Amino acid sequence: MTERPLILASGSPRRAELLRQAGVPFEVSSPDVDETLRAGEAPDAYVRRLAAAKAERVAASKPGRLVLGADTTVVVDGEVLGKPLDGADAARMLGQLSGRSHLVLTGVCLIGPAGESQTEVAVTTVEFRPLSASEIDDYVRSGEPMDKAGAYAIQGGAAGFVSRLDGPYENVVGLPVALIQGMCRALRIQVS
Numbered sequence: 001m002t003e004r005p006l007i008l009a010s011g012s013p014r015r016a017e018l019l020r021q022a023g024v025p026f027e028v029s030s031p032d033v034d035e036t037l038r039a040g041e042a043p044d045a046y047v048r049r050l051a052a053a054k055a056e057r058v059a060a061s062k063p064g065r066l067v068l069g070a071d072t073t074v075v076v077d078g079e080v081l082g083k084p085l086d087g088a089d090a091a092r093m094l095g096q097l098s099g100r101s102h103l104v105l106t107g108v109c110l111i112g113p114a115g116e117s118q119t120e121v122a123v124t125t126v127e128f129r130p131l132s133a134s135e136i137d138d139y140v141r142s143g144e145p146m147d148k149a150g151a152y153a154i155q156g157g158a159a160g161f162v163s164r165l166d167g168p169y170e171n172v173v174g175l176p177v178a179l180i181q182g183m184c185r186a187l188r189i190q191v192s
Contacts, residue, residue, distance in 0.1 A: 006191050009058040009069040014155070015175040022177045024191050026068075031057035035071070035082065043075045044121045047107030052119050055109040066189060069109040072174045074150025076102040081150040090140045090151040097150065099130035101164075104150070104172045110183045118183050122176035124167030126154070131161060 055069030
């Protein structure tokens with residue numbers, strides 16, 4: 001068992017809740033990282049880069065600590081759907097997802113106390129049932145989509161939009177806990 005708790009390099013309340021549910025002791029340190037997608041950057045490379053950048057930023061200021069960085073995005077037809085800019089952008093994203101499948105990718109980077117690191121990507125396929133314009137409008141008006149990749153929260157009001165799920169549910173929420181536990185085992189680190 002680590003002497004000090006893991007540091008979650010994220011301000012996401014959803015990631016924090018998943019760690020709490022898994023019984024992992026942790027602290028939060030939310031780094032400021034530019035999340036701009038680079039020209040020609042593949043979605044999996046994008047989430048890997050951001051997860052590593054978040055973890056490295058925090059690890060640099062907290063040497064000797066176990067640090068976890070993560071970044072989640074939604075991909076449909078090769079297009080990365082990040083957090084919506086406004087209500088119209090959220091409605092556009094939800095319209096793109098309506099009645100079809102998309103991918104949710106979460107990059108996770110774990111940096112151990114001795115500086116050892118591992119970065120992985122979890123992928124979940126999510127299919128939405130067809131959504132009416134009024135359902136999309138009502139959901140956007142709820143405000144829930146505004147700080148979520150792809151403009152939805154599977155654990156919230158969008159739960160009823162999902163007709164099929166293939167892969168880890170926790171990944172869609174924002175943190176693939178089973179993958180992280182496997183990464184800890186690979187680095188010979190026990191966190192709970």
